[in-house]
Amino acid sequence: MCPKRKLLLLAFLICTYAAFSQTAVISGKVLDESNNQALVGATVTINNKTIKPVNSQSDGTFIFLNLLPGKYALLVSYVGYESKNIADIEVFKGQVTTLNITLLPAKNTSLTAVVVTATSAKKENLNALLVTRRNASVVSDGISADLIRKSPDRNTGDVLKRISGTSVQDGKYVVVRGMNDRYNEAMLNGIILPSSESDRKTFAFDIFPSEVVDNITIYKSAQPDMPGSFAGGLVHVNTKDVPEKKFLSLKTSLGFNSITVNKDFYTYPGSKTDWLGFDNGTRKLPDVVAVIPTQEFNNIRFNDPDRKQNIDRSFANTWGVYPKASAALNNAFQLSGGFNAALSKSQYPRLGGIFGITYNSSQIFAEQKRQYVLQPTQSDFPEFKFNDSDYTHNILTSALANFALRLDANNKLFVNNILSVNSNDQLILRSGSNFATGQPDIKSYSYRFVSNRIYNTQVGGEHVLSTAKIKVNWFAYYTNLKRDEPDNRFMNYFRFDSTSPYIAELAVGGTLATVSSGLRFFNTIQDNSKGYNVDVLFPFNLFGQKQNFKVGNSYYYNSRNTSLRYFNTNFTEFVSDQSIQLQPIGEIFRPVNFNAQDGLFYAEPAFEFLTYNGNIKNLATYAMFDNRFTKQLRIVWGMRLEQYRNELNGLDQTFKPTPLTNIKKDDWLPSANLIYAVLPKANLRLSYGRTVTRPVYRELSPNIFYDFVLNAIFNGKPSLVPTYIDNYEFRWEHFFANSQYYSVSLFYKKLKDAIEPVASIGTGTLTVDYANISNTRNEGIELELRKDFSFISKRLESMVFYANASFIKSKVDTVGLYESKKSTRPLFGQSPYIINASLQYTEPKTNIGLSVLFNKAGARIWLLDQYYSRIIFEEPRPILDVKLSKGLFNNKGLVEFSWADVLHKSSVFFNDVDGNGKYNKGTDLVAIERKFGYTMSLSLSYRF
Numbered sequence: 001m002c003p004k005r006k007l008l009l010l011a012f013l014i015c016t017y018a019a020f021s022q023t024a025v026i027s028g029k030v031l032d033e034s035n036n037q038a039l040v041g042a043t044v045t046i047n048n049k050t051i052k053p054v055n056s057q058s059d060g061t062f063i064f065l066n067l068l069p070g071k072y073a074l075l076v077s078y079v080g081y082e083s084k085n086i087a088d089i090e091v092f093k094g095q096v097t098t099l100n101i102t103l104l105p106a107k108n109t110s111l112t113a114v115v116v117t118a119t120s121a122k123k124e125n126l127n128a129l130l131v132t133r134r135n136a137s138v139v140s141d142g143i144s145a146d147l148i149r150k151s152p153d154r155n156t157g158d159v160l161k162r163i164s165g166t167s168v169q170d171g172k173y174v175v176v177r178g179m180n181d182r183y184n185e186a187m188l189n190g191i192i193l194p195s196s197e198s199d200r201k202t203f204a205f206d207i208f209p210s211e212v213v214d215n216i217t218i219y220k221s222a223q224p225d226m227p228g229s230f231a232g233g234l235v236h237v238n239t240k241d242v243p244e245k246k247f248l249s250l251k252t253s254l255g256f257n258s259i260t261v262n263k264d265f266y267t268y269p270g271s272k273t274d275w276l277g278f279d280n281g282t283r284k285l286p287d288v289v290a291v292i293p294t295q296e297f298n299n300i301r302f303n304d305p306d307r308k309q310n311i312d313r314s315f316a317n318t319w320g321v322y323p324k325a326s327a328a329l330n331n332a333f334q335l336s337g338g339f340n341a342a343l344s345k346s347q348y349p350r351l352g353g354i355f356g357i358t359y360n361s362s363q364i365f366a367e368q369k370r371q372y373v374l375q376p377t378q379s380d381f382p383e384f385k386f387n388d389s390d391y392t393h394n395i396l397t398s399a400l401a402n403f404a405l406r407l408d409a410n411n412k413l414f415v416n417n418i419l420s421v422n423s424n425d426q427l428i429l430r431s432g433s434n435f436a437t438g439q440p441d442i443k444s445y446s447y448r449f450v451s452n453r454i455y456n457t458q459v460g461g462e463h464v465l466s467t468a469k470i471k472v473n474w475f476a477y478y479t480n481l482k483r484d485e486p487d488n489r490f491m492n493y494f495r496f497d498s499t500s501p502y503i504a505e506l507a508v509g510g511t512l513a514t515v516s517s518g519l520r521f522f523n524t525i526q527d528n529s530k531g532y533n534v535d536v537l538f539p540f541n542l543f544g545q546k547q548n549f550k551v552g553n554s555y556y557y558n559s560r561n562t563s564l565r566y567f568n569t570n571f572t573e574f575v576s577d578q579s580i581q582l583q584p585i586g587e588i589f590r591p592v593n594f595n596a597q598d599g600l601f602y603a604e605p606a607f608e609f610l611t612y613n614g615n616i617k618n619l620a621t622y623a624m625f626d627n628r629f630t631k632q633l634r635i636v637w638g639m640r641l642e643q644y645r646n647e648l649n650g651l652d653q654t655f656k657p658t659p660l661t662n663i664k665k666d667d668w669l670p671s672a673n674l675i676y677a678v679l680p681k682a683n684l685r686l687s688y689g690r691t692v693t694r695p696v697y698r699e700l701s702p703n704i705f706y707d708f709v710l711n712a713i714f715n716g717k718p719s720l721v722p723t724y725i726d727n728y729e730f731r732w733e734h735f736f737a738n739s740q741y742y743s744v745s746l747f748y749k750k751l752k753d754a755i756e757p758v759a760s761i762g763t764g765t766l767t768v769d770y771a772n773i774s775n776t777r778n779e780g781i782e783l784e785l786r787k788d789f790s791f792i793s794k795r796l797e798s799m800v801f802y803a804n805a806s807f808i809k810s811k812v813d814t815v816g817l818y819e820s821k822k823s824t825r826p827l828f829g830q831s832p833y834i835i836n837a838s839l840q841y842t843e844p845k846t847n848i849g850l851s852v853l854f855n856k857a858g859a860r861i862w863l864l865d866q867y868y869s870r871i872i873f874e875e876p877r878p879i880l881d882v883k884l885s886k887g888l889f890n891n892k893g894l895v896e897f898s899w900a901d902v903l904h905k906s907s908v909f910f911n912d913v914d915g916n917g918k919y920n921k922g923t924d925l926v927a928i929e930r931k932f933g934y935t936m937s938l939s940l941s942y943r944f
Contacts, residue, residue, distance in 0.1 A: 024067045024091035026099060027244035029060040030076060033102035036135035037548075040410065040464050042078040042103070054347070057409045058464040058471070063244050063340075069093045076101050092890070096244050102131045105546075137626065137636040137673055138226075139687060139729050139745065141165065141784070141804075142217035145240070148210050150840055150851040152881050152898035152937070156213060156237060157206035161879075163218055164804035165782050166233070167834050167857035169874075172206035175860075176218060177747060178778050178808040179232025180829030182755065183693050183723075187236045189416055189458055191477045192227055194527045194558050196452055201696045205235070207422040207452055209358040211251075211334050212400045214240045220747070221673060221729045222689025224622035224638035225535060225552055228669040231693050231725040231749060239418060242352035242404040243338035248944040251334040253896075255937025257327075258904070260365040265327035266391045266427055268447060269318040275361065277395035277421035278451045283486035285522045285565060286314035294565065295655050297604040298510060305596040312602050313591035315520065315567075319491065320586030321427065321445065330362040330937065336400075348408045356400040366390040368930045372766070376869040376911040376925050377819065386432040386444075393425040410464040416457070423451040439494035443502055444517075445585055447489040455480045471537040481527040491585060492517035504581040504588055507570045510603045518569025520602075524562070531556040545628035550638075552622050559615040560697050566610065567602045612660065612701040614648035637672035642692075648700050648718070661700050661718045667692050685731040695720040695755060699770045710863075712759065712766035721772055724752045738788055738797065745782040752776075754812070756828045759865045766863075773812055778827060780808035799841040806834040819868040821915050831858040831876075832917075847887030855879045859918060862909050863927075872927045875908040875919040893942045900935040907932065 030042040038060025045053040046064060056062045071090050077083040081103040091097045141164040153159045157172040165177045173181035186193040186203035196204045219226060219234040226234060271282035288311055292300070301308045340352035368390055371382040398420035405413045430444035460475025493502035505517035535552030571580075572595070580593050580600065594600045624638030646663040671689035678684050698705075701716040726749070733743035754776040759768045784804040789796035810827040814820040826832070834857045842849040856878045863872035880902040886895050909928035910919045 023065070024069055024093060025063065025065055025096040025245040026067060026072065026074075026089065026091060027061065027063040027096060028099035028101060030056045030062065030078070031060055031100065031102050031131065032081075033104045033131050033135075036132055039078050039081070039103060040469070041466070042076060042081075045075045045077075047073040047075075055409055057406065058412055058462050065245070067091055074099070074101075076103065078103055080106055082106055095891075096247075098244075133741075134681065134683060134733070134735055137634075137675070138219050138223045139221040139673075139685060139731055140217050140219045142215055144215045145213065148213060150849065150883060150885075151210075151853055152883050152900045152935075153210050156208040156210060156216065157204070159210050159213065159216060160205055160218075160235070161855050161857075162836055162838075162853065163216065164784050164836065165220070165780075165806040165808075165834060166218060167831055167855075168205075169829065169862075172204040173202050174205060174233075174235055175829050175831070175857075176232030176235070177220065177749075177780060177782075177806065178810050178827060178830035179749075180827065182699075183231040185227055185230040185234045187227070187234065188418070188456060189238055190236070190475065190533065191456065191458060191479065191531075192229075192529070192556055193454075194479065194481055194529050194560070195696060195698065196454070196481060196483065197698070201699050204422070204452065205237075206396070207420050207454055208237060209360060209396055209398050209420070211336075211358045212239050212356055212398055212418065212420075214238045221687040222669065222671040222691050222727060223636060223673065224624040224640040224669075224671055225550060227620070228640050228642055228667065228689075228691045229693055230691055231723070231727070231751065239400060239402065239416065240336075240354055240356070242340060242354050242402060242414075244340055244352075246337075246339045246341075248337040249334070249941065250944075251332075251939060251941035253332045253937050253939030255330040255332075255362075255898070255935055257330070257362075257364050257933045257935045259367075259931065259933030260327045260363060261329070262326055263365065264323035264325070265363060265365060266321055266323050266389070266429060267393075267425075268321050268427055270425060270449070274393070274423070274425055274449070275395065277397050277423035278453065279449060279484065279486050282316065282318070283449060285486070286311075286316075288314050289565075293655070294604055294610070295606045298606065301510070301596045301601060308596040308601060309594060312594040312596070312600070315589075315602065316487070317586075317589045317591065318487070319445070319447070319489065319589050321429070327363040327365065328361070330360075330935070332358070332360040332937075332939070334358045334941075348406060350406040351403070352406070353403045354400065356398075358396075358398050360394075360396040362394050364390075364392050364394065366392070366930055366932065368928065369926070370928050371925075372927060373911060373925055374870070376913050380925055381435070382433075383436040384432070384434040386430050386434075386442075389429045391427045391429075395421070395423045395425075397421050410466050412462045413459075414461070415459050417455075419453075419455045421451065421453045423449070425449050434494075439492075439505075441495050441498070443493040445489075445491045447487070449486060449488065451482075451484045453482045453484075469539050472534075473537075474532070474534045476532040477530065479527075479529040481525075481529075483523075483525040483527075485521065485523040488521040488523070490517065490519045491588075493585075501582050504583070506581065506600070507568055507603070509573045510570055510601075511568070516568045520567045520569075522563075522565045524564075526561045527558060529556065529558040542627075543629055545631070547628060548626035550622075550624045550626070554620045556618040556620075557615065559613075561613045562611050562703070564610050564703070566605050568605070570601055570603050572596065572598055572601060606655075607704070610703060612648060612650045612697065612703050614646065614660075614697055616696070617643075617645040619643040632677040634675045634677075635672060636675075638670075640669040640671070642667045642669065644694065646694065646696070646700075648697060650701065650703075660702070663694070663722075665692075665694075665722060667722075679734070681736070682734040683732070685729065685733070687727075687729040689727045691725045691727060692722050693725070693755070694722040695770070699755065710766065712768050714757075714768045717770045720755060720770055721753050723754050723772075726750045738790065740787050741784075742786075743782075743784045745784075747778075747780055747782070749778040750776075751778070754827070756812075756864055759863055759870075775813040776811070776827065778808065778810040778830070780806055782806045796841075798844060799839070801837075801839050803835075803837040805836075808832060808834070814868075816866070817868055818866060821868075825868075826861060826917075828861050828864050831860045833858040847891055849883075849885040851881075851883040853881045853883075868915070869911055869913060871912065872909050873912055873917070873919070875910060877905050877907050878903055889942070892944070893940070896939045896941075898935075898937045898939070900937075901932060902934055904932045904934045906930060 030039045042056040044062045073087045161168045167175045181202040217236045271280040273280040336356035338354035343349045368388040371385040373382050401417045403415045426448045428446040433440050456479045458477040463472045492505045533554040538549045620642045622640040626636045628634045644665045648660040650660045652658040669690050673687040676684045699716050705714040728748040731745040735741040753772040786802045789799040810830045811824040838853045840851045859873050862874040882899040884897045907930040911925040913924050
């Protein structure tokens with residue numbers, strides 16, 4: 001679409017939505033303060049006789065539309081509960097005022113109304129937030145959209161590190177309570193997400209832009225109505241819901257990285273759609289090659305040399321490297337809108353929807369030093385020593401479209417859709433030495449384009465049987481995840497002294513190594529998931545208290561198909577022009593150099609373990625009681641049965657399909673959460689839950705994956721068994737006015753047959769396998785505090801300090817770990833401490849906001865080896881972020897300045913030579929050092 005048409009479309013949308021901004025809306029929820037349940041049919045009356053009262057719906061929501069700007073008061077009443085009067089609710093033109101209200105059960109049995117007056121709408125909202133957390137049946141922590149907006153975080157991976165007990169590796173892999181990413185489950189709107197990576201069991205949370213997220217909750221204790229497949233945490237991402245009023249919002253931003261801007265940014269010929277996050281076919285495997293089976297590809301050279309020459313020349317020569325004048329500024333754009341309208345003259349049925357498009361583009365340069373020492377305690381002489389210049393262009397884009405149809409107060413249907421694409425286009429220029437292969441001076445090139453695309457659609461309903469108050473929730477879903485790595489390439493040149501020319505390292509005569517220079521790698525992973533969930537809640541009375549019994553059934557099916565082809569470049573045995581090896585990177589792969597008789601040709605390793613496919617089926621049934629024995633004592637307990645099946649298939653030596661593994665497990669997973677209200681606003685929590693984490697495709701498959709940056713080969717192990725975890729929890733939490741609170745949590749986890757990746761070295765290349773580890777436990781303490789400054793002055797009530805700190809200790813038996821001086825070591829990826837702190841302030845009159853955020857995680861194992869001295873630890877890296885904002889145009893507009901990674905400390909990975917688990921400069925050996933710059937950005941948004 002041309003720029004003029006885009007401007008015309010934008011102007012039309014703005015004019016259309018401006019017509020809907022003249023009145024105001026009050027909306028919210030009515031909840032039972034004792035158990036967090038929505039109150040269906042509560043009467044909400046406004047102090048205006050011309051406006052009819054409304055009743056709360058099946059999820060407790062209520063709404064008043066088309067209000068004139070001004071101040072109002074509400075009276076909320078419900079049979080058997082104390083009524084509540086809320087005064088001084090000020091509404092503004094074109095804005096939605098949200099008011100969440102909690103009601104207490106009446107202390108007497110008569111139907112006489114008891115009215116409790118709340119001082120303000122703001123305090124009622126804060127009280128509702130406290131009630132939600134206080135009455136949660138499980139131990140959980142989270143972050144809301146409001147806090148996400150106050151941080152400079154660009155994607156969900158960045159957001160997660162703000163949550164108590166949570167850290168993030170490589171900007172996208174979440175570690176909860178010291179349990180690395182494979183021990184945490186990912187969910188989107190109640191749906192389990194498949195693993196997004198080709199070389200590990202994990203989900204990369206950087207795939208979702210933070211703009212589409214409403215809230216993130218990490219459940220840390222088990223409950224029968226939740227998946228039982230986690231040990232650290234169940235990370236639940238909820239996207240934005242249907243609004244209460246029509247709106248249109250625009251946001252745009254520009255920014256830069258300090259070590260990237262105003263410098264040459266190297267790139268190579270890509271596709272014209274790279275800016276959208278996907279390749280248009282430029283990098284795809286040529287059609288003439290795709291139809292040739294792997295086991296037949298190499299024979300064509302001998303049977304039909306002319307055909308082989310044409311086939312080899314069909315590969316694109318996109319190896320040329322050239323600099324741009326300068327890296328483009330980081331930029332982002334967001335357009336979102338929504339509606340909510342009655343389909344008839346009466347209040348019901350109502351149809352609502354929310355739409356959003358986000359686009360983020362960033363170009364980042366990083367310098368990295370990398371070495372690997374085979375015997376760190378005896379010598380500092382490395383196997384290899386590399387200097388990398390890393391040029392990465394990241395695209396993160398998404399489209400959101402959610403709809404809800406409210407049939408009446410007790411019945412709601414919804415459809416949620418999200419499409420998100422995250423791509424990394426990475427060029428690495430490497431220099432240095434590879435002493436293990438006898439190359440003292442090298443010059444290497446790596447080209448890697450990875451595109452992750454996820455599409456999810458969900459259809460469901462919420463229903464309340466008005467007489468019995470039975471609640472039925474159901475949904476069905478489909479998720480498609482595609483990981484595309486087209487034409488990833490690696491090329492190495494070497495020379496023996498500075499006076500000699502660089503020589504291309506190429507195989508000769510059809511050598512079929514899986515890792516070599518001149519390598520081209522084509523990989524596609526297709527994941528399809530589908531399933532359903534149905535649960536029914538039966539309320540009843542016992543012991544003079546309200547009780548709940550909940551039963552449910554869910555089914556999850558996932559299938560994965562991989563398509564993987566390797567090609568390495570060879571010289572023929574009788575090459576006539578050896579000067580080809582001296583040609584630069586942009587010329588050596590020209591079609592004219594490919595000749596199956598006396599030039600270059602491609603050979604394909606015909607190994608049966610280069611591909612796999614499989615499926616997972618999990619049928620779960622559960623029963624759960626939510627019992628209150630007194631007003632203080634509550635126990636949520638029950639049993640979950642997961643009937644798990646995992647079939648994995650590969651190829652045998654004749655390339656015929658053959659089963660690799662077939663896991664069949666019926667897992668009974670009990671859990672119990674006890675909550676005792678020691679004080680009206682203070683809880684003591686005790687919980688136990690049995691969970692299980694299972695090995696999946698990548699960990700089970702012997703399929704080989706080569707990582708150029710790490711210089712490592714990954715392969716799986718079909719004999720891996722599931723890990724069973726017994727989880728114990730203690731938490732004390734105390735709540736105060738204005739959403740102030742503190743909490744202290746103790747946790748203990750005992751793991752049977754934990755799974756970890758273990759590396760070994762050979763001929764200058766790392767090999768990473770997976771193994772079950774016995775005798776493993778994980779324990780720690782979490783501290784959390786939220787405090788405002790109203791004790792100094794009433795004016796500082798909106799200044800809030802928040803902090804959480806976790807101190808974690810895990811123990812893994814060191815039997816089989818050579819050189820270890822201790823009987824135990826930490827779990828892979830576990831930090832001994834995690835610290836988060838923030839100071840946030842919004843000045844009420846000027847609407848100037850300031851957020852200062854800090855994050856730091858302690859040293860953790862980044863690469864696990866069979867020898868302790870070869871283990872690579874990641875040094876703690878403090879991250880400080882600042883965000884300043886100012887409301888404009890009667891608070892419809894907002895300008896924001898973000899300064900991310902203010903300290904921009906280098907990331908250091910080291911060999912712990914002295915064995916104390918800490919980095920000591922001069923004693924420990926640096927394996928990797930990566931330099932970062934700080935990032936600044938300026939954004940402007942407007943809500944029509």
